[in-house]
Amino acid sequence: MGLIVCGHCGRHIDEVETEKVTVLYGCCTNDSCRRGTRQGETENE
Numbered sequence: 452m453g454l455i456v457c458g459h460c461g462r463h464i465d466e467v468e469t470e471k472v473t474v475l476y477g478c479c480t481n482d483s484c485r486r487g488t489r490q491g492e493t494e495n496e
Contacts, residue, residue: 455465458474467473 453467453469453471453473454463455467455473456463
């Protein structure tokens, strides 16, 4: 089983039937993670 994970906090969002891991950025349902961060951006630098 593959996974869908949040690229910002690493939280596991969902399981999918493909074997790849899908990373979504700033898309997790965790409110503390919803900051609109995109790939390649960091908050503390």
